[in-house]
Amino acid sequence: MPTGTQFRQTASALDVLGQASADARSDLFRLGSNTGVRGGTFATTIDRGLDTTAINLGSVTGRCLAEAAEARRRATLCDQYTAAIRNYHVRLSNWQNSPPEAPPTPRPMPPIRPAAWADAG
Amino acid sequence: MTVECTPAIARATATNLTTAFTSVGTAATSLFTTSAANQTTDLTAGLSVLTSECVEETGLIASILRSLALAVEGADAFGGSEDFFANQADGSLAALLRSLSDGRGDHGGNTAQQRVDELTDSIWPGGVPPGLTDAELVDSLLTGPRASTLTPDELAAVWPLLPAAGREQFAAAEPVAVLNLVIDGGLVLSDTELDAVTASVLADIPTVPNFVDPDLADQLDAVSSAPFGLPRFDRSGLAIDRADVLISAGQAGRDYRDAVNHPVTYLALAVGLQSGGAARRNDDGLIVVTVPADAEVSINDLIGSGSEFAVAPFGRGGTTYGNTFIVPDTNRVDDDLLNHENIHTYQWAGAGPVEYPILYGIQSGDSMIADITRNGLDIDLSLNGDIHTIPVDIGPLGPSGTPSIPIPGAGRLPGWFPDRIPSIPLPQLDLPEVQIPVGVSIDPDVEFAPPNAACGNAFEQHADLEHGNYGCDDY
Numbered sequence: 001m002p003t004g005t006q007f008r009q010t011a012s013a014l015d016v017l018g019q020a021s022a023d024a025r026s027d028l029f030r031l032g033s034n035t036g037v038r039g040g041t042f043a044t045t046i047d048r049g050l051d052t053t054a055i056n057l058g059s060v061t062g063r064c065l066a067e068a069a070e071a072r073r074r075a076t077l078c079d080q081y082t083a084a085i086r087n088y089h090v091r092l093s094n095w096q097n098s099p100p101e102a103p104p105t106p107r108p109m110p111p112i113r114p115a116a117w118a119d120a121g
Numbered sequence: 122m123t124v125e126c127t128p129a130i131a132r133a134t135a136t137n138l139t140t141a142f143t144s145v146g147t148a149a150t151s152l153f154t155t156s157a158a159n160q161t162t163d164l165t166a167g168l169s170v171l172t173s174e175c176v177e178e179t180g181l182i183a184s185i186l187r188s189l190a191l192a193v194e195g196a197d198a199f200g201g202s203e204d205f206f207a208n209q210a211d212g213s214l215a216a217l218l219r220s221l222s223d224g225r226g227d228h229g230g231n232t233a234q235q236r237v238d239e240l241t242d243s244i245w246p247g248g249v250p251p252g253l254t255d256a257e258l259v260d261s262l263l264t265g266p267r268a269s270t271l272t273p274d275e276l277a278a279v280w281p282l283l284p285a286a287g288r289e290q291f292a293a294a295e296p297v298a299v300l301n302l303v304i305d306g307g308l309v310l311s312d313t314e315l316d317a318v319t320a321s322v323l324a325d326i327p328t329v330p331n332f333v334d335p336d337l338a339d340q341l342d343a344v345s346s347a348p349f350g351l352p353r354f355d356r357s358g359l360a361i362d363r364a365d366v367l368i369s370a371g372q373a374g375r376d377y378r379d380a381v382n383h384p385v386t387y388l389a390l391a392v393g394l395q396s397g398g399a400a401r402r403n404d405d406g407l408i409v410v411t412v413p414a415d416a417e418v419s420i421n422d423l424i425g426s427g428s429e430f431a432v433a434p435f436g437r438g439g440t441t442y443g444n445t446f447i448v449p450d451t452n453r454v455d456d457d458l459l460n461h462e463n464i465h466t467y468q469w470a471g472a473g474p475v476e477y478p479i480l481y482g483i484q485s486g487d488s489m490i491a492d493i494t495r496n497g498l499d500i501d502l503s504l505n506g507d508i509h510t511i512p513v514d515i516g517p518l519g520p521s522g523t524p525s526i527p528i529p530g531a532g533r534l535p536g537w538f539p540d541r542i543p544s545i546p547l548p549q550l551d552l553p554e555v556q557i558p559v560g561v562s563i564d565p566d567v568e569f570a571p572p573n574a575a576c577g578n579a580f581e582q583h584a585d586l587e588h589g590n591y592g593c594d595d596y
Contacts, residue, residue: 001372006159013152014165017172020148024175027141035182036131037189040124042214049182049217056175057145060168067164077404109583110369112463115404117163 001119004078011071018064025057074117082120084111128190135183135190146176167272174220181217185210233278236271240279243267255287256294263291263298273306280308293317297327300390304402310394319391327387331380334373340366356472357480361583363471364464378444378470379406385443385474389434392418393447396434406444407463414449437575441465443474457587464584481580488577 002010028050035050037043091108098105149172156165192206240262241249249258262268262283268276280288280302292299292310296318302308310318333341344362345353353359367374379386386408390400393410396418400410418434434440439448439462446462448454469477575581576593586593 002159002161007161010152010156010159010161010164013148013155017145017148017152017168020144021172021175024141024145027137031134031137034130035134036127036129036186038125042124042185042189042210045214045217045221046182046185049178049221052221053175053178053182056171060145060171060175063168063171067168071161071164109365112368112405112460112467113371113375116372116375116406117161118404 001117002074002078003119003121004075004082005121007071007075007078011068011075014064014068014071018061018068021057021060021064025054025061028054028057074115077114078118078120081111081114081118085120087111124189126189126193128193131186131190135186138179138183138186142176142179145172149173149176178217178220181213181220184213185217188213233275233282236275236279237262237282240265240267255284256290257287259283259287259291260294263295273302273308275306277302277306277308285311289314289317293321296321296391297387300387300394303394304390304400304408307401315391315394319395322387322391326384329380329383331377333377334370337366337370337373337377340370356476357484357579360468360472360477360480361579364467364583367467367470368464374467375406378467381470381473382443382466385469386445387443389442389445389447392434393445396447398434398447400445403459405463407441407459407466408445409454409459410445410447411450411454412447414451416449441469443469461584465580468580468583481578484578484580485574487579488574488581489572491577492572492574 031050033047035043035046037046088108088110095105095108149169152165153162153169156162188206188210192204192210244261244265244267253261262279263276271279292314299308299310299314299318300322303310341363344366345359347353367378370377390408390410393412394400396412396416398410398412398416400408402408412434416434417432419430419432433449435447435449438452439446439454439458441447441462444466446459471477472480573593576586
C-alpha cells in the first residue's frame, strides 16, 4: 500500500500533467479557427476533433486538480497513521518492559489503518 | 465538396499541435509510471484514457494537415503524387472519425444519456436486438465490460435513464450491486426499487466467500486457545482479542471483516434506507446511514406485509450492525465517533454475526447491574403530572466487612460469571420515604430510568468509552 511520500509523488506528477494540459488547451485556443483547411468532411472533422480535444483537456485539467488534492489528503492520513504506529510501538515497548511491581495496565491497542489504501512509512 | 488547403498554414498548425501535445504526452507517461510504481493507479485510471485520446486525436489531425499540405504542394511539383498524399489524408481522417466515435474519452464529461448510448453501442453496435426485455437490457448494460470502466457516480447518473421495469428487476436480482451504487455513487432509489432490494436481501441474505490469509488464520487460532490447549470460555474476551488481531492485520483483517460482516452489513443497510436514511461509505469501509431521529421501521415496512409494530432502527446515539452504522441525524458524527464505531465492526467480525449480539447483550446486562449496584436506580414517579425522580439505593453486593468468596480461575470463565461469590444474597433495598400530599393522586405511570449499559460493557471499553460519548468518567 502507498505511503505518504508516494502519495505526494503522485500528487506532484498530477500537478505536472494538469499544468501541461492547461497549457495545451491555451495553445489550441491560440491556433484559432483557421487551420489552413476549408470545406468538406476534412474541415468539419478537424474542427470536431479540435473541439473534442479542447473539452477533454479541460476535463484532464479538472481531474488532475481533484485527484492531486485527494492524493495530498491521503498523504496526510498516511502521515497520521505513521505517527500513530510509532507511538504504538513506543507504548507497546514500555508496556512489555514495565517492572513486575507496576500496577497492571491493559496491553496497548494498535491504531486502526485509516483506509485500505494507506500504509505507514 | 471541394477541399481547400493553404499548405503553409496547415503545416504551421500541425507543428504547433505536435509541440503543444508533446509535453502532455511526456507528463502523462511520467504520471502513469509514477502511479504504477506507487500503487496509486486508482487515482489516475480515468486520466490514461482521456490523455491518450487527446494525444492520439491531435496526432491524427496533425497528420491530416501535413498530408493535405503535401498533396497540394505535390500537385504543383510532381504530377500524380497528390493522390498518394490525399490517400494518406483519407486514411488519417477515417482513423480520426473512428476515434471520435468510439466513446473512449469522456468528451469533457459526457452527459448521462451519452453514456447510456455508449454502453448500448459497446454491446450492440448494430442496434438493440428486437425482443430484448427491459430486465435483459438493464442487466446487460450494467454488467457489461464497458460498465466496469464507469465510476459509481457515473453509473448512478445512468440509472434513472434505464427502463423502470428493468431497474426494479435488476434491483431484485442484484441487490448488493445496487446498494453499492447507493453508498458509493449517491444513487437514490425509488420506493419500489428500494422495496425490491429489501425484499431480495431479506429473502436471500447475501454472503460472500471468506478467503482467510494463512498468517491471519494462524494468529486467530493462537488467541483462541487458553493455556494447555483448552478452548477459551471468556467469549467476550476472545472476541475482543480476535478483533485486535484483525485490526493489526491491515488489509487481510479488513477483508476478513468485510466477508464475515457482509450479511449483517447489507441487511442493516437495507433497513436503514427503509427508515428514510441516506448512506455513504467512508475510507475504512464503515457505512454511515443517517436516519431521521424519529425514524421507525416495522416488518410491514420491510416486506410489505406482516406486523406494523415499529421500532427505531438504532439504540441511543446510533448502533453499528456489521459494517453499517445507523445514526439519528440529530447526532454529531465526528472522526472520533467513527473510529469508535469502526472498532465495533471488527468486534462483529471477531465474534461472528450470531454470537456478537448475544455477547454484547450480556455485556450490557453486566454494565447495568454494575451501574445499579454502584449508583442505585432512579425511579420517575408522576404525581398529578409532575415528574419526581426518586433515587433508590440498592447498596453493594454483600455488606461491608464481610468478605466474599473468591472463585479460583474465574478469569477464564465467561465475562458474566462473577469473580467472587457474594457472602449474602442481596440486593438490600433501601427505599426512601415518599411523602404524598393529601388529595394527590398517583399516576400509574412509574418509569425506571434505564441503568447505564455501556460504561461497564467490555466491548464499549475496548472501542474507547471517551469517543463513544457515554460520559463514563468514573470507569
